[in-house]
Structures are given as structure tokens and as C-alpha cells.
Amino acid sequence: MIKFVILALISMAFMTLDYRKNRLLPVRTGLTKFLIYPVQYTVDLPYRLANFTQEFFSDHDELSKANRELRALVGVYAARDQKYHSIAKENQRLRSQLSATPAVREKFTLTEILSVSSNPFSKNVVINKGTDDGIFVGQVALAGNNIYGQTESVTPSSAVIMQLTDVKHAIHVRNVRTGQGALAVGTGKINRLELKHVETSMDIQTGDKFVSSGLGQLFPPDFPVAIVDSVEYNPGDSFMKVHARPFTDFSKTREILMIWRADYSSELEIKNNTGQEQEADK
């Protein structure tokens, strides 16, 4: 009985400490790194093994075909890259003439999803890179061309990425067709976002594409986020009920691109070190 009371009190003390300020982050990180990560890795092992054997035994013809296609693709990208370089140089020159701040440069790295959150009420995944590879809290994650989410917490060898669809997540987006802004908030359901604060006078219809607006300084602007699924309006409500489907298919993505933006990643890291930057975009 006494043991129970003491443990309950410790739990409550922990919760009080952890609430809002994340004072127990070192404890959490330590537990994740030394006890949870090994179990997660073991549980994920059969999937990796299956993937590996499948690749190992795949047909030679198929592989060479894939190889040919990829080579062709590299050629296309190289050509595009060339064009991009000349444009970037021109841009730099023009900016220096205008004495404007240099444009944002970005660096990417590819990471693999290690496990999907087992908590049904939060949408996040664990990736196989952490602070050792320069991942920081608040870092933007992409899947292909589209925005995937942001880093929620990080350990030396793994990191938790919060998906766009998590209930705690919100991102400011812009309608490609009209340029009007809205807030895309996660619903906690897979592949479903809700656009909040859409006034009834706003021009919005099913099929409208939304890209990140870049407001809030966290997400880079003009990356595809979601496409409108349904627009409902109940007379008497002040806002419309707009559901959208993210461009990223969260049920199929296995690889995530982490992105570094040259200009303010250092700034974010400083905030991260002081333990203040938890939900930068909220």
C-alpha cells in the first residue's frame, strides 16, 4: 500500500515536471536509446529481412531494367540540375546587385522509417538517424516532393517525426488557385487533414491544391501539402468544414528526406539546446 502511494506520488511529480516544459527529456531520451530502440529494432527486423531477401532474389532482368530506367532518370535530373544551377547563379547575381539577403539553400539526407507509432492517438514515426547525423528538433521532413512532417524529439541514433496528420500538428498553407491562406490541422486519422478558419466568403472548392506558405518560418514555402476532398457549410456556422487529403500517402512511405535550410537551422539548433523549441509551428 505504501509502495503504491509512493509510486503514484512519483508519477504525479513526473507529470508535473514533464508538463509543458519537457524537463524530463534526458530521462526519456535515455530510456528510448538504451531500452526501447533495441526492442524496436528487433521487432522491425523480420520486415527488413523480408525486404532484403526479396531484393536479393529479384530477377536479373528486372534489376537491369530498373537500372536502365534509373540511369535515364539520372540523365534527366542532371539536365534539370544544370538549368537550376544557371538560374541559381543568376538569382545570386541579381540579389547581390539588389543587396538583398541570399536565397535559402537547402541540404537533404535520406532516412528510413524504423517504426510507426503504436499509440493509435498520435501519428508519428521513428527514423534511423539522430543527432549524430545532425537531426534537430523542429526539422522539416519531406516524402518525395511533399511535406511529411517535422521532428518532434531526437536521440543520438534515432528521431521521432510527427506527421502532418497528428492532432498536435498544424501547418499554414496557401491555395495554389487563389493564393488564400488557411491552417491545415491534423485529425489523428490517416491521410486526413482539416483546414481550419476557412471563412464562408472564401473561394474554395473540391480539388483545390494547397502548398506550404512558408509563414511561421519552419516549413519551406511552396511544397505541396494537401488537396481538398470535401467542403461543407452548415448555415449558421462562421467557418466552413473543409477536409483535405495530404499528398503524402502516410501508409506507404518508407523513406523520409530530412532537410536543412542554410539560413536558420543554426538558429533553431540554439533554441533546441535551450529546450524551448518544442512545437515551433504551433
Add this chain to the structure above:
Amino acid sequence: MEEINPRFTGAITLSVIIAFALTILPINEQWVLHRPEWLALTFIHWGLVSPSKSSLVFAWFVGLLIDSLYGTIMGQHALGFTIVLFLTLRMRSRLLMDSYFQQLFLLFLVLGTYLLINLWILGITGNTPEGWGYWYTVFSSLLIWPLYHYYMRLFHAQKKSF
């Protein structure tokens, strides 16, 4: 019901590790809400069959692990599992252990309390889950219990045969 010893040292820990693996095993999106509370079931099981070997501190620590795994506030599941085991130990002596109905009733009560406290903490920290989906796990846990309880016998000390 007489007390049964674990089959070997670390049997309880091993069963908890298995339950942990079951908890983080990736499953189809449709079934996520129906995932039984494996760890709570494990603690209830050991609380029932081997009360002197079940440790509240261990349950608390495993709860802390789940908190760091789920990203929930530190102490939420720790408190939850401590309550689960404590209630089981408290109510165990009032049950006829061979009656599955009484066991299921205890399970319902303990899991209900556990989930309700979790829900309160989620509510206070501003993460209230939407809809009835939150409670599905009670029924899947109740359904899986007889099978789980049966197979947990693998971890019990075996009676000597002649």
C-alpha cells in the same frame, strides 16, 4: 487459487518484453484501435497467479518506458500500470479464480479504471482523443484474455510428473 511460481528467473521480465514487442508491432491501420492492452493484461495475469513475485516498481518502470515510446507525458502510463497491478493484487483474494466470469469482471474493472485515468490525464494535457475509438481496446482485451491467460502458462513452474 494457490500461488504459482514463474518457471524460471526472469520469466516475468521475458513475458513483459514479449508484451512490449506485441505493443510496438506494426499492424494494419484499421486494427490499431483494437490492439489489446498487452502490458496491462500481462501485469493482471502475474498479479493474479503470482502476487508475491509481481513488483509494483517494475510495473511503474515499464509504464515509464511506454511513456517514452508513445511520447505521452512522463508518468502517465507509469501511474496507469501501477494502478492496474495494485487493483489486481487488492481484488485477487475476493475472487474465485476458476471462474472466468469473475476474472472478466475484474479485467473490465481494472482496464476501465486504467483507461479512465489515462483519459483524464490526456484531457488535462489537452490531447483528448475523439470519439468512442478510445474504448475499443477494452473489448479486444477482454476477448483475447482467455487465450492469453492460457498461453501464459508456458511461463509457470511445471508440476513434477512421475
